[in-house]
Amino acid sequence: MEYKWVVLTNTTLGVIMSSINMYIVLISLPTIFRGLNVNPFLPGEFDYLLWVLMGYSIVLASVLVTFGRISDLFGRTRLYTLGFIIFTVASVLLSLIPSNSGNFGALLLIVFRIVQAIGGGFLMVNSTALLTDAFPPGERGKALGLNQASFIIGSFLGIILGGLLSNYDWHLLFLVNVPFAIAGALWSIFKLKRVDRRNVRVKIDYWGNLTLALGLVLITLGFTYALMPYGNSEMGWTSPLVIASFIAGTALIIAFIPIELRQEEPLFKLSLFRVRPFTYGIMALFLSSLARGAIMFLLTIWLQGIYLPLHGFSYTETPFWAGIYMLPMLVGTVIMAPIGGSLTDKYGARVIATVGMIIIAISLYLLTLLPYNFDLVKFESILFLNGVGNGLFASPNTTSIMNALHPRDRGAGNGMRQTFSNVGSTISMAMFFTIAISIFSQYVPIRIHEIALSYELPSDIANTLASIPASSLLFATFLGMDPVSVLPSSLTNGLPTSIMKLLDSNTFLPSVLGPPFMMGLRFSLYISIVFVAIGAVLSYMRGGRYVYEESIRKGAYAS
Incomplete structure (x- = not known):
């Protein structure tokens, strides 16, 4: 060959x-x-x-x-x-x-x-x-x-x-x-x-390797942690860690350019x-x-x-x-x-x-x-x-x-x-x-609350469902898990079987x-x-x- x-x-x-x-x-x-x-x-x-x-x-x-x-x-x-x-x-x-x-x-x-x-x-x-x-x-x-x-x-x-x-x-x-x-x-x-x-x-370009790798790590970490909740916010764009990662990462990438120009x-x-x-x-x-x-x-x-x-x-x-x-x-x-x-x-x-x-x-x-x-x-x-x-x-x-x-x-x-x-x-x-x-975050809490009430669910259950973080709902959607698992038994006890079946169905969360x-x-x-x-x-x-x-x-x- x-x-x-x-x-x-x-x-x-x-x-x-x-x-x-x-x-x-x-x-x-x-x-x-x-x-x-x-x-x-x-x-x-x-x-x-x-x-x-x-x-x-x-x-x-x-x-x-x-x-x-x-x-x-x-x-x-x-x-x-x-x-x-x-x-x-x-x-x-x-x-x-x-x-x-x-x-x-x-x-x-x-x-x-x-x-x-x-x-x-x-x-x-x-x-x-x-x-x-x-x-x-x-x-x-x-x-x-x-x-x-x-x-x-x-x-x-x-x-x-x-x-x-x-x-x-x-x-x-x-x-x-x-x-x-x-x-x-x-x-x-x-x-x-x-x-x-x-x-x-x-000659190994140690400084070039260090500045580029560390700069890219910090920038990508910043983007990753920006997606995670921070404080009362669903997102972490205002987190000091995220802001510091972007600033430091950008500074290192900028420093990478003159370092490379001087290397043999x-x-x-x-x-x-x-x-x-x-x-x-x-x-x-x-x-x-x-x-x-x-x-x-x-x-x-x-x-x-x-x-x-x-x-x-x-x-x-x-x-x-x-x-x-x-x-x-x-x-x-x-x-x-x-x-x-x-x-x-x-x-x-x-x-x-x-x-x-x-x-x-x-x-x-x-x-x-x-x-x-x-x-x-x-x-x-x-x-x-x-x-x-x-x-x-x-x-x-x-x-x-x-x-x-x-x-x-x-x-x-x-x-x-x-x-x-x-x-x-x-x-x-x-x-x-x-x-x-x-x-x-803007639309799902209102929608899930309205749908829960339209099915004549108690208001405390509707409120609990509406309080689930948007990121958790997105994750749950991907994993195929319905929000009934997050409801405490104190709320679900006594609910009609038809309502529990609805909450646990394959269509409830996708429709919401x-x-x-x-x-x-x-x-x-x-x-x-x-x-x-x-x-x-x-x-x-x-x-x-x-x-x-x-x-x-x-x-x-x-x-």
Whole structure:
């Protein structure tokens, strides 16, 4: 087998493993939290959901550039293999968390997911760089498109396996990654080429690593804690901790720039931003991530917490069926990613990636036209259209960015690409969760109180239901838990069986939350459309076809 196909096979295995892990956790979070016996209505429980969702991306946002630069200096293959090993250990540890361990189990889940993110970071920064090294310029788009398609295949497997394994034992959701990780580690050890860099003397940019990593950690922590209640407020934007995190993080990021300009071996060569396709490609990617980061999770809540229960699905079934209903998006991407990559090899990324962004914006607008209890055919068609747009944007944009880099800078450059993507997703989570919780706080207490009284419930029960924090209701919606569990027995004793059955039904909470949820989702989608539209303009501004190996002969590369 030619070496380039060896690299594609191995990196495809790593991508499949990573995407299985991502989607199997996202789809199965309700099962995992129920297995841990976490009660979303207790004070502070929403924090655990946020950390499970955002802890992984916080770590990735903080370490990817550092990992990429270290890999450039000491060998991508070696550290790529290390990523498989760390990922395997973390997956095993996650599978050993005891059931019914409550908040302690949730804390272990967060910690081991962070360890898993470290392994995932080494895999992410090196897989794209290894592919770019192995394939000639005329074939990179196709290779990266196939790699993108394998991500979608892994996503599909994660959805199916998550739905099936959730019905048996939630620990299996983490063990399913282990065979892929072991096979990937052995395959990379015995088949991938290693560059001996033991005699290469390099200076590590310690100050650059420290300021960038710490700055990104503080900023992402600020966004995370901004979503948690503070004092009498549902949100924490006025918390001294949040304000201090933003100020300190921004100061460190600003300090990072002059530090890098003075380094002989900088963590990241800021001169790369003189290369037009690299700069505009990263900016378009950041805006795409900013637009889509939380929307995918909000769509999952829409399906699992509102639409599927209203249509008779039990909460144990919703993870699997939510995944099935999301498949058209994945199918659209898996069809168009290789096509978009091949077209990029021939014509460049400018038009193809821009068209992809425009299609994404159209699909997001069409979602705003749907009611919370939507027509399924329309919903699936819109998701497929969104997948087509993603496929046309993702692989051409990645190819354009990687083609613009000198081989020695591909690890760090890919790390910066992934960092912008993860930071955009983290900010997206904070922004759109803020919108959702703010609207919930304004409308849900009134609505749930009115509906409770319309069912002739006692006023003290209506008041208790209306006092449940908006973040708890959002968490409960996702986990498929009705608010009857928060009512004290002193209030429920003596209630008619019909009323208790209503409160404990699959339709009570979705009917209450459906209209306010759609208000928040539509507002979020409008903002996303603006981001995608700006990203489309930036994508077009990247210029025509640009490949480093071809441009260096003309003196066009900024070194």
